[in-house]
Every structure is written in structure tokens, then in C-alpha cells.
Amino acid sequence: MKNSIRPSSEDAIIEAAFTLLNKDPSASLSQIASLAGVGRATLHRYFSSREDLIKTLAQTAIREMDDVVENAIQDIDSYTEVAKIILKVLIPLGDRHGFLALEAFEHDEELKTEFKRQKQETSDLMEGLKEEGLLDISIPTSWIIQVYDHILFAAWESVKNGETTVSQASDLAWRTFINGLGKPT
Amino acid sequence: MKNSIRPSSEDAIIEAAFTLLNKDPSASLSQIASLAGVGRATLHRYFSSREDLIKTLAQTAIREMDDVVENAIQDIDSYTEVAKIILKVLIPLGDRHGFLALEAFEHDEELKTEFKRQKQETSDLMEGLKEEGLLDISIPTSWIIQVYDHILFAAWESVKNGETTVSQASDLAWRTFINGLGKPT
């Protein structure tokens, strides 16, 4: 029972950081501590430096994405349905994880490995879609991944701007992806 | 002949800023001045503050985009060809203008107006594509704009990563856009 009950301070800081950094990626540690309702000293007790905090946020984000995806595709067996569902469940996470796209993790081998793994999983998924005859096999997988990622981004922004609901954005994104890269008829 | 020959210092600073800020958006004014080959004091003689410099860069970027687009579509009369060519000529500008996407211009009315105008022009272009029967009229124009912008972004990144040439990325982007949002057959 090492981690059964959290001190709540650490979680509060992480939540405050996610909230604040998405509004202003250069928010200070003072602001974060303040929103978390803890002193700045306490923040430094849990996270030795700003870099340490950001790294924890990135790891948290990776885990949250893995969790939400794994949970959503439990009973699905076709690549097609998996790709469709992932698109839908990841859209709402943009508000929470978006700011991480602006951070540089080039010096962190641990995180780079995790990012590489996620990219590889996406790659495998896209190869699966090709096998199922949904995607044009003559299109480079690297381009397919780019489009998949950026359409997801477009969907998130569309929702953020109030142009569509998550459900609508999800449908539009999927339709655009499939028609855009699908097997020529 | 007020502006016939530039002092070159101002231009050198702007060029250095474009180069450096795309590598590191938080590069200091010292670094920028240094790369431009001028003293920090001189930089402040041309740009009263960092904000002032960034704003000039944004205005420059808008003008450069307008120029390259206007120049490319001079003799074209179909919306379809225009949309296709714009995609191609804007890809290389990503390396130069990309960092501006990370800046916040919410407090600058002048720039906000320019951005709004560019978005409106894109909107008009997409409506034109609908009229020419190239795009599905049942798809919201706001979504079409999102996809157009993000596919452009995907193409730039694809080139930046060395996955494709500009020409290949341009073809893939156009194909993906047209098939993705085109009229159902």
C-alpha cells in the first residue's frame, strides 16, 4: 500500500499545471502553486524544478492517452473500428494535453522512447488499415500518419472554436480521413 | 525616394529573427542582434521592444504570403487550380513563418484584422470550390478550412522531416484534400 492514498497536494499541483499551462504555456510556478492552493515551497518539494514538473505532465499525458485508448478499444477487433474510435476519444484530450506540443523533449531519452512507441503503434494501426483494404497501399504510411494526426488536431480545434460538437467533429474527421486516403474506387 | 535603399540593419535584424525564432521561439534579443551582426542597442533603435519586433515579423509574414500567393495565381482563373497552387507555394514558407503560430496576437487589433481577412479569403476560395462542384456542399465550410490549413501544416512537417519533397507533399496534400472533402460519387 505504497500509493493507495495520495497526499492530494501532488495531484492538485498536476491538475493546476494542466489547466494553467494550456491557457498560458509560460505561466510561472508561483501561479501554478497558487491555483493548486499550495505554497511554492511545497511545489518544489514534489517537483525539484520546472523541467521535472513538465516531464511528469508529459508522462501523465502519455498514460492518460494510453488508458483512454485501451479502454475504448477493448472489445473491438477490426483496425477500422479501432482507428475510428481512437479519433473520437482523443479529441477531448486536446484541451488537457495540447500545450505539450509546444514543449521540447529532445533531451529526455525516456520520453523520446515513449513518443516513439506511440508513433509506432499508430504506424501499425495504419498498416492494419491498409491490410483491411481501407487505405490506398500506394500512399506512404508516413503521410497517412501525418494526416491522421493533423485531422485529429483539426477536429480538436473545430470543437474548441465552437464550430462543431465532439461527435460532429469526430464524424467529419473520420469521413475526411477515409475518403482522403482510401482505396481508389 | 524615401525607402529606396534600406539601411540593411533593419532587414538583417528581421532575417535573423525569422531564422532564430523558428529554431527557438524564446531566443533572446541579444541572440537575434548578434546573429544579425548588430549591437543590441541598434536593435532597440529599430524595434522599441520585443513585442514590436514580433509584430513586425507577423506583418512581414502576412505580406510575404499575400505576395507569393498573388504572384502564383496571376493567370489562373479556376478556383480549383488556385487552391491547388496555393497549397504548393505555401509549404516552403512554413520554415520561415511557423513560429508565429505559437505567438499570441489577441491584443493587437491591426493584426487580428489581417488574420481575419486571410481567413475570409480562404473561406471565399472554399465556397468557390463548392460552386465548381469540387467539394461536397453538405460539409461545413468551417471544417473545410480547418482541413485545408492542417493538411498544409502536415505537408510542411512531412517535408521538414525529410519524408517527402515539396512536390510530393504538395501532390499528396491536394489528393488527400480533394478526395477527403470531395463530392460523393
Added chain:
DNA sequence: TTTTCATGAGACAATAGTGTCTCATTTGAA
């Protein structure tokens, strides 16, 4: 009650960036 531990408040030093200013030098034009 006593003890232990997390915490808040705040002082502190170090660092970095910014904007201003001065002065000596250079450059180019008259």
C-alpha cells in the same frame, strides 16, 4: 499527550532578459 510530518510563509541569492542611456568611433554624404 506527545511526536512526527507536511505545510505555508517568506527571506535569500543567483540568473536572465529587457529597456535606457552615454560615449567614442565609424561611415558616408556634402
Added chain:
DNA sequence: TTCAAATGAGACACTATTGTCTCATGAAAA
């Protein structure tokens, strides 16, 4: 050559942020 404008170098004050440290307090566990 002479003069005026542009420049480089650098000092200066100001601000913000960060990370460390100490100390008193309050709450929970023993």
C-alpha cells in the same frame, strides 16, 4: 576635408523567475 547620422560597446536599473533554506504552525498518528 568636414560634418552629421548611424553604430558598437557597455554600464545601469529594473523586473521576473527560479531554486534553496529556515522557521513556526497545525494536523494526524502513536
